[in-house]
Amino acid sequence: MAYNLTSSPLFSPDPNEGVYAEVIIPLALPRNYTWAIPTHLRANISKGSRVEVQLKNKKYSGIVKTIHTDKPTAFEPRDILNLLEEQPLIYPQQLKLWEWIGDYYMCSEGEVMQAALPSHLKLSSESILTYNEEFGENFSDLNDEEYLVAEALLLKKELKLSEVQQILDAAHVYPIIKGLIEKKVCMVWEALKDTYKQKLETYVHLEAAYHNEENLAKLLNEWSKNKAPKQLELLLSYLHVIRTEGEVTQTNLLKKANASSAQLKGLADKNIVRLEKRSVDRLPTLPRDIKIDFELSAAQVEAAESVERVLNEKSVCLLQGVTSSGKTQIYIKLIEQYIKAGKQVLYMLPEIALTAQIIRRLQKYFGGYITIYHSKFNPNERVEIWNKIKTGETKVVLGARSSLFLPFKELGLIIVDEEHDPSFKQQEPAPRYHGRDAAIYYASLYNAKVLLGSATPSIESYFNTQAGKYGLVNLTERYGNVQMPAIQIVDVKTIITKEKGKIILSPQLTEAIQQSLQEKKQVILFQNRRGYSPYQICGVCGWIPQCENCDVTLTYHKAKNKLQCHYCGTSYPLVLTCAACGNHNFVQKNFGTEKIEEALVEAFPEAKIARMDYDSIRGKNDHDALIKLFEQQKIDILAGTQMVVKGLDFEHVNLVGIVDADGILNFTDFRVNERAFQLMEQVSGRAGRREAQGKVIVQVSNTHHPVLQFVQHHSYEEMYRFEIENRKNFFYPPFSRVIQLICKHKDKNIAEEAANILGQFLNDKYAAYVSGPAEPAINRVRNQYLYELLLKLPKDAQFLRQCKQDILQQVSIVQSNKRYRSVTIVADVDAV
DNA sequence: AGCACGCCGACT
């Protein structure tokens, strides 16, 4: 029997019949649990409502997924304790998205909820101890620790569990609290606290009596000269400000009058002014208008029209535009159309590309229509954004992956910019979803369109256009008709020296930098490794220091004078003595950004040099500050990791150097060619943007690597054709979804055994591809990846489901073996 | 995720 319960008020059930709700709570439970809806709440609870429920002895806020009258037989459901808002918190589309993500990425809906809701909408249960007044103050029966807590309780009357933990500074507070309860010193409350706080602003009003001019004049005239002169001064300032501004806030007034809050309080105590606390918006309000002050080039107009045409027919369109072709401008025009049609637009970017640069640009065009949303926002702001999107007030959201979970009212378009970026895929924790793919599903729920944009599309998206699933629009002309930079390959094989190892600055690169500096242009040097040297090797026996947890070679960081594991982040003191042979003869191998910076300083003492990588950027502001300096040409040479590439647009760069291309061509990951090509294209794209011809120098020892040929000619199609062919040798067919199983255990042997058993099974049944570690140095210990090829046909969801079931069953068989019981097996779906 | 229950090793 099917119920249609999407809106309240609820159907009127037989009063004798129970009504139940399946509730999602933010935990990784095997399935959703059911609570009974008490009669007094029946009229108001509906799908998507936020409710307070009790599980075990904790309280949680959950979301009602379904409402039904099937009385559970296996257990007696408890009542829902409370309805937290009159209106459902989320729309049915969100529920469907959660369900899809949970199913597709193999996690619980609770885990999706965890990721989806701003933390303030997930109430936290905090145990609170209250003092029992009847106990009195005789603490002689208590032991030392109990005494400490009792004393604090006597003073404060109430203590949170976390506070008790601080007082005792011990891990086991429970026995002590138990003792206190038994001795009737205190009682425990489980309290659910709504953590969202409205921002309050104090407004200053003149008391009604003084709205009368006469009374006011009288007050001012009779103000005795020697009493509270500062208050009089403040009052006069107030009268002045109110005339020009209409309404006055406390902070504003005090600043303008240069007065203190005590003086204002004096006026309030005399009943001259009245202070009113009012909740206000945390988000700055900009005027709601669209100001677009540019014209599209002919090529852009053509592309924009094609996109519209494609989107009329298909729900997804891939816009492939070379770097600097002005994709963003096309987005802006498109967004404008959707706003005018009253629709909402979600503009997704990889987190790292959400820089002040792009934000400022969009705010300039869309003012108050646009809102930014990402995980770094503080929780109060996030709740406010949430609400504004839910009411449809905010039309455009610029956000990272997580903005996908916002409750859009009338979503019309999702733009996924830098579609190829691997950071759209969440790795840890669950849900391990791909922002782009989930966006395509989410959009379908609203009948909305999706525009994927990239200069270097991912193979799977490109493949989908070839298969006719997505539309494809090409934008091959750079804005202002600037040529793509010329690419020069420098063979460093011949100039590798025995003692010094790999060369950092070849004569060709040095000369090119010199020339750029002379022309007052800027240079970007790209190196995919941070730190000073990626590994040190014992000159006598060849031993290499590795991380204790990860089997990863330790990178030397000269600035900190420490060895660091780049996988888990652990820092180690410098190793001077070989653990294998006892000699003190380490040789530093290869180089990272730190060493490049050092080499640059030495080679170009006159130039201003900066380094941009994870280590040199502490806060988000450092990043912006450094970019600004570079924009203003206060830096000549910028050396950095991938950070220098993402979403940035520098006008005066005419030379880009890829210092060690071997480092990006040598991955053993099966996506190596695609990644290397994308990376090199993106880096190259930074050269010669709006200026004359730019130049790219690639230093490499394997000059015959096929990817280099494609990069040299910027030949995307050839690259993709090559890659598709290449992958057919590994996978059949290419570009399907695979399920990846990650086995984790303290003991790497046990993890590996379990992984092998699973891999064996998958191989037998699905002819699976079982990969080695993703990178030889990394992952060998904790993660064993097992890839299983899923789809005979990309659309065969049935097959996927079957495979998932088989895998889950096999996982439970493996875990029923005592030896592997505590192996954590994470199942994840990814595109290959 | 918590949290209780229960089974084995190091202590008064």
Next chain:
DNA sequence: GTCGGCGTGCTC
């Protein structure tokens, strides 16, 4: 003999 470690199982 007990205290306390963590491995195991359950929560509507």
